[in-house]
Amino acid sequence: MRSFSARPPIIRIANGTFYRHHPNNAVSHGHPNPPFFSKLNFELPSQSTPTSPLRNWCIVGPSLSGKTTFLQILAGQHLCFPPTARSFPYLATDDVPHHLRVPSRAIQYVGFDATGANGGGLGPAASAYLAARYESRREKTDFSLRDFLLGNMQLNPSSVPGEDGVDAKVLERVVVDLRLESLLDLPVAFLSNGQGRRARIARALLTRPEVLLLDEPFMGLDPPTVAGLSPLLHSLAEKASPRLVLSARPQDPLPDWITHLIYLRTDCQVGAMGDKETVLDGLRKYVRGVWNGRLSEDETLPVHALGEMGRQLTKDGIEGEGLGEELLGESNDNAQVDEVSDVRPEALGEPLIEMNGCRVRYGDKIALGNWTEERDGKLAGGLYWTVRRGERWGVFGPNGSGKTTIVSLLSSDHPQTYSLPIKLFGRSRLPEPGSGQLPLTFWDIQSCVGHSSPEVHQHMPRSLTVRQVLASAWADTFRSKPALDDNAVDKIEATLKWFSHELNPAAGSSLKPQPTSLDGLAHNSLSWADNYMFGELSFSAQRILLFLRAIIKQQDIVVLDEAFSGMDDAVRDKCMLFLVCGEEKMYATGLSKSGTKSHLPTEAPVVPSHVANSGAVMVKGLSDQQALICISHVKEEVPDCVREWICLPEASTSLPARLGRLDGPLRTDSKRWREIWEASKSS
Structure with a gap:
């Protein structure tokens, strides 16, 4: 019988509580500094074994529940108390290349908040004035999409484009999978919103991180692109190269390859965590209980936010009904609107x-x-x-x-x-x-x-x-x-x-x-x-x-x-x-x-x-x-x-x-x- 040597998890959080600012310091302007995810416990395995199969996580929650904050915590941001509660043990092993032994390189966060800060932005394109993307004149800072994917976004680079380890075959595969072939010679400032999102994901993949955190990756993409991107992410998840963690809103259909969910309350705490079916079943019982009057509604778990949750994104499209639709026995009757x-x-x-x-x-x-x-x-x-x-x-x-x-x-x-x-x-x-x-x-x-x-x-x-x-x-x-x-x-x-x-x-x-x-x-x-x-x-x-x-x-x-x-x-x-x-x-x-x-x-x-x-x-x-x-x-x-x-x-x-x-x-x-x-x- 083949034996498996257990490897430590990539991310381990044991009873950690997180803050934006140090809790002992006064915050300017009187801004609140509440704790996030008090006494949080979470592990992201570095490998799958017969006793611990691969887990594909999705963080779900309504507005202001802290989805982005949770992903940033996984990436090593925000203050952790006690400091030892968050660690990255796998990154210290010999299985990880030397340049990836720090969380800032091994864990890539890709957000789409339009700022580019810690979110895989498009570099100088983000600072161009509003009409720049529509002009035919090319400036020195109008780097092409190819330059962006290769990391060549400086006028006087200290290294030759491609020296950071971008493999030509990997580049070709990612470009084809994300439908970017015809855009490679365009300035990144010329890309549409959806094209820019695909470019950010492509750049993150080319850095070959250990973990890729995608903050609402399907937001703003047209249905054909979503239909093509989900299988690509699934193939990456299956190979654990990199390990993926997604976030989504409750009404977003969940990719059918997601195995585990974390549902966040509106007070930036974890409401439910575990395998997908167990979490959905628990939320379903909660919705039914509140609806039937057997349970009191928890104001941090508003039932109206769960009405559309539970639908699945499959290769054949969106399937299933939301928890509220199941309960009502009908689909989206919005007659009052x-x-x-x-x-x-x-x-x-x-x-x-x-x-x-x-x-x-x-x-x-x-x-x-x-x-x-x-x-x-x-x-x-x-x-x-x-x-x-x-x-x-x-x-x-x-x-x-x-x-x-x-x-x-x-x-x-x-x-x-x-x-x-x-x-x-x-x-x-x-x-x-x-x-x-x-x-x-x-x-x-x-x-x-x-x-x-x-x-x-x-x-x-x-x-x-x-x-x-x-x-x-x-x-x-x-x-x-x-x-x-x-x-x-x-x-x-x-x-x-x-x-x-x-x-x-x-x-x-x-x-x-x-x-x-x-x-x-x-x-x-x-x-x-x-x-x-x-x-x-x-x-x-x-x-x-x-x-x-x-x-x-x-x-x-x-x-x-x-x-x-x-x-x-x-x-x-x-x-x-x-x-x-x-x-x-x-x-x-x-x-x-x-x-x-x-x-x-x-x-x-x-x-x-x-x-x-x-x-x-x-x-x-x-x-x-x-x-x-x-x-x-x-x-x-x-x-x-x-x-x-x-x-x-x-x-x-x-x-x-x-x-x-x-x-x-x-x-x-x-x-x-x-x-x-x-x-x-x-x-």
């Missing part, structure tokens, strides 16, 4: 955006509009698209198909806006002879477009306070002085109060209900909004703040580019309701539509808010004078008010864009979602 879905008004307004044959090219490469189609009996090339006041559009398509390019054209970030047949608000960017109209300036457009996107997230100054980020909606640039009148100040105050729990890091570690009276709202101190900086917020809170910044001024066009990614379902639904109704409506999470107690979001009715009843509403929802443009790869992250849609094809094909109209919300019917994507494939 239909009541406020704000469908298109009877009389549409004038065109706000007119694209009449737009074709964006960089040299020989066509990035948008690479097709010819028949229009009015004649062949015409490029994108034809009109957006009118009152319309609610969804823009879909694979990563790299040109979705963000469209946004850059209408927001005037793209230099080719001046030379393409585009009209915004009925006017061109250049003087039109005989029209008698002045051309639109960049500032004219910026003042009329509210915009949230990964690009805005990347460039938002981390040193701005929470209040300053919201106020910048009335400013010409992120840092310039906003032109605030009394109405604008009142809107900012009302919005901060409405989302104080989601935005204030010190609001409490457990989920608390919204204030039940106007007085409760009024007496909430907002000093935290002046004390906390944007960079101090969690990823989810940053996304919420940027979403609010995009809608608070109620500009003519609201662009939400992956605005809801990174939020758990409860926070996402609150934001979507605020988008349509503002302060006028709220979810009554304590009552079901039948009047009985409810704990699932699918059962929570929408009711008039106490602010509306008092007549003190300052922020209203979308009006029939505004147009909405939403970009997403996940149907649950498309607001229910969206009715018009456009789906772009792969940029390398000559297929035309497809346009259509929905007969209802996307997230309540998977068939509608499949028809959009399948139509684009079969065109």
